[in-house]
Amino acid sequence: MDLRICHLYPDLLNLYGDRGNVATLVRRAQWRGLDVHVLEARLGEAVDPGAADLFFIGGGEDRQQRLAAPDLRAVKGSALREAAADGAVVLAVCGGYQLLGHAYRPADGPVLEGLGLLDLETVHPGPGARRLIGNIVVRDLAGGRLLVGFENHGGRTRLGSAAAPLGTVVAGFGNNGEDRTEGAVAGTVYGTYLHGPLLPKNAWFADQLIVLALRRRWGDVTLAPLSDAEEDRAAVAAAARAGVRVRLDLGLPDP
Amino acid sequence: MRDAAAILAGRLAARASRALGAGGGTTVPGRVALALAPGLIGRLVARLPGGVVLVSGTNGKTTTARLLDGVLAAAGRTAVHNRAGANLLPGIASALVERAGLDGRPRAEVGLFEVDEFALPAAVEATRPLVVVLLNLFRDQLDRYGEIDIIAERWARVLAALPPGATVVANADDPMVADVAATWAGRCLLFGLDDAPDRGGARTLEHAADARYCYRCGVLYEYGLVALGHMGHYRCPRCGRARPAPAVRARTVRLRGADGAFFTLVLPDGEVAISTALPGLYNVYDATAAAAGALALGADVATIARGLAATAPAFGRGERVALDGREALFLLAKNPAGFNAVLRTVLDAEAAPVVLIAINDLAADGRDISWLWDVDFEVLRDRARAVVVSGLRAEDMALRLKYAGVPASCVTVERDPLRALEAGRARLGDGERLYVLPTYTAMLDLRDRLARQGYLRGFWKQ
Numbered sequence: 001m002d003l004r005i006c007h008l009y010p011d012l013l014n015l016y017g018d019r020g021n022v023a024t025l026v027r028r029a030q031w032r033g034l035d036v037h038v039l040e041a042r043l044g045e046a047v048d049p050g051a052a053d054l055f056f057i058g059g060g061e062d063r064q065q066r067l068a069a070p071d072l073r074a075v076k077g078s079a080l081r082e083a084a085a086d087g088a089v090v091l092a093v094c095g096g097y098q099l100l101g102h103a104y105r106p107a108d109g110p111v112l113e114g115l116g117l118l119d120l121e122t123v124h125p126g127p128g129a130r131r132l133i134g135n136i137v138v139r140d141l142a143g144g145r146l147l148v149g150f151e152n153h154g155g156r157t158r159l160g161s162a163a164a165p166l167g168t169v170v171a172g173f174g175n176n177g178e179d180r181t182e183g184a185v186a187g188t189v190y191g192t193y194l195h196g197p198l199l200p201k202n203a204w205f206a207d208q209l210i211v212l213a214l215r216r217r218w219g220d221v222t223l224a225p226l227s228d229a230e231e232d233r234a235a236v237a238a239a240a241r242a243g244v245r246v247r248l249d250l251g252l253p254d255p
Numbered sequence: 256m257r258d259a260a261a262i263l264a265g266r267l268a269a270r271a272s273r274a275l276g277a278g279g280g281t282t283v284p285g286r287v288a289l290a291l292a293p294g295l296i297g298r299l300v301a302r303l304p305g306g307v308v309l310v311s312g313t314n315g316k317t318t319t320a321r322l323l324d325g326v327l328a329a330a331g332r333t334a335v336h337n338r339a340g341a342n343l344l345p346g347i348a349s350a351l352v353e354r355a356g357l358d359g360r361p362r363a364e365v366g367l368f369e370v371d372e373f374a375l376p377a378a379v380e381a382t383r384p385l386v387v388v389l390l391n392l393f394r395d396q397l398d399r400y401g402e403i404d405i406i407a408e409r410w411a412r413v414l415a416a417l418p419p420g421a422t423v424v425a426n427a428d429d430p431m432v433a434d435v436a437a438t439w440a441g442r443c444l445l446f447g448l449d450d451a452p453d454r455g456g457a458r459t460l461e462h463a464a465d466a467r468y469c470y471r472c473g474v475l476y477e478y479g480l481v482a483l484g485h486m487g488h489y490r491c492p493r494c495g496r497a498r499p500a501p502a503v504r505a506r507t508v509r510l511r512g513a514d515g516a517f518f519t520l521v522l523p524d525g526e527v528a529i530s531t532a533l534p535g536l537y538n539v540y541d542a543t544a545a546a547a548g549a550l551a552l553g554a555d556v557a558t559i560a561r562g563l564a565a566t567a568p569a570f571g572r573g574e575r576v577a578l579d580g581r582e583a584l585f586l587l588a589k590n591p592a593g594f595n596a597v598l599r600t601v602l603d604a605e606a607a608p609v610v611l612i613a614i615n616d617l618a619a620d621g622r623d624i625s626w627l628w629d630v631d632f633e634v635l636r637d638r639a640r641a642v643v644v645s646g647l648r649a650e651d652m653a654l655r656l657k658y659a660g661v662p663a664s665c666v667t668v669e670r671d672p673l674r675a676l677e678a679g680r681a682r683l684g685d686g687e688r689l690y691v692l693p694t695y696t697a698m699l700d701l702r703d704r705l706a707r708q709g710y711l712r713g714f715w716k717q
Binding site for chain 1: 394404473650663
């Protein structure tokens with residue numbers, strides 16, 4: 001059995017240790033004895049919708065987003081849409097998350113048209129507006145488990161009816177600092193503001209994405225459990241920095 | 256009159272702060288003095304006959320300013336200098352107050368100030384500098400600054416506000432810094448490295464490289480030489496924009512592990528062999544920058560060489576501390592580019608080092624520690640004999656090492672700084688040293704604990 005990951009814009013949208021997400025998927029799949037292949041698609045490089053089970057997009061500054069947005073639409077857009085419709089997982093963080101929506105209006109300059117893979121829109125209230133920065137803890141809407149991370153974004157994201165939030169904010173700002181939602185999910189497409197990076201400290205979520213990504217070619221797969229002592233301890237410590245006390249002996253899901 | 260009262264109040268605040276053990280009094284005196292006499296900095300520096308030099312950039316500010324101070328001292332010139340690294344306006348004011356008479360006259364010839372990269376506009380406005388040294392721009396403390404593009408834009412606006420006779424000293428090897436410097440119409444002195452020790456022929460960018468796309472074209476730069484992070488000999492294959500030729504250069508660089516470096520310093524009117532006790536390629540950059548800054552101030556080649564050779568590492572930046580018959584070498588590491596450079600220095604120095612990594616996430620460190628995943632800790636995988644992790648985010652660091660493939664049996668988590676030092680020390684063999692790699696506040700904390708144990712002096716006294 002093998003897992004094929006496509007890392008989009010690895011040297012452009014890589015602001016907040018985003019490669020840690022790919023490293024986590026790779027190692028956790030390898031630890032289960034899976035073969036893992038990582039493809040990279042940079043500016044100008046087309047992707048084959050059938051060539052990967054999981055597509056990852058990281059975050060970038062406005063300038064990098066400006067370079068990536070037209071490329072994402074024109075060069076990679078139809079392939080990503082096709083792959084997602086076919087059950088491939090797409091995970092986008094921060095700047096990449098914003099570009100999966102219909103549009104992102106930056107602090108200044110023209111509006112960036114997004115891919116429209118997620119029913120959402122992001123607006124930056126302007127250069128003087130407060131950035132939403134800090135440690136964040138989110139309760140996943142599907143299973144009630146916790147996600148920990150760090151967020152840092154000027155844009156405020158609002159979801160349309162065709163996207164569900166990834167979770168509810170326990171501590172921090174989330175999509176817009178107002179409605180307590182964080183991230184978005186539609187089918188197998190995920191977007192979130194959580195970096196830190198997202199996956200190393202949220203091992204359960206990484207495993208969930210791996211299972212989902214394998215499903216298209218391998219059907220329902222059960223992953224062997226791993227010892228996640230380091231992952232759990234780091235998650236507890238990060239949650240504590242967000243002011244949320246999580247007791248390890250109760251397990252991460254129930255603070 | 257008002258200024259005299261402010262200077263007096265500032266001095267009293269410094270004394271009180273030290274007596275209370277509240278640190279070195281490196282910012283409070285300035286804050287007090289500025290509250291009583293706004294504009295005090297400008298009035299004090301106006302009476303410095305040699306003018307003001309500002310040093311800014313992400314990495315190397317403290318060391319470069321110390322090297323410049325060393326050259327000034329070698330030339331017999333005195334400088335008022337924020338040596339302890341308090342690099343916002345109150346830190347500059349503190350240094351001035353400390354050295355000023357009640358008549359408002361600083362007892363020094365030159366003002367030498369390192370300045371936080373974001374505070375550079377305010378510092379330029381307050382001090383009207385004669386020389387501004389621009390070192391580099393790396394990703395650092397993203398939670399505080401946002402984006403390095405924003406800093407570059409601010410710097411470009413700063414240069415437009417400089418006095419016309421000022422000299423800009425800038426790093427030719429950093430594309431963003433060179434771009435900023437190119438906007439300055441006055442005297443500009445560029446510095447850079449002609450070569451760097453070959454790392455197995457590798458001429459590729461490390462992951463942490465930031466400014467790798469040409470500003471104008473959005474095309475990846477091609478590199479003839481990658482020195483450090485995104486710094487090197489770059490060229491845009493589309494528009495041809497390339498590294499400008501620097502006037503001050505380091506050539507035939509030879510690194511001596513933890514013991515320093517040799518290189519040939521090439522200046523417009525001569526060259527000279529340099530030996531420095533500061534380890535690592537990043538310090539060769541700092542020394543070259545300091546040489547260019549000293550040249551802008553009128554120093555000659557021989558004085559520059561003497562000053563650079565005589566400069567000892569600043570606290571926590573290559574500093575050695577004796578630990579009961581063993582030695583700890585402190586190498587401050589606060590962002591991916593700096594951390595990669597420090598890891599390379601450690602691995603050049605020792606085949607199987609024992610390393611202590613201390614990660615804090617306080618405001619001065621940057622509260623966002625995701626950058627740990629941009630550091631190439633994978634280099635420790637088959638090399639480190641033991642790694643002790645400490646600090647407020649010790650658990651995150653341990654997790655990072657797990658995914659870097661460092662075996663769990665090599666890693667010890669010890670949040671308490673003193674116990675972490677002891678755990679590291681206990682792993683050392685005869686003649687070995689402990690490599691201590693802390694973020695900024697973790698470094699201050701470790702040093703503070705050691706000072707309380709009588710191992711070293713407070714950083715403000717150095």
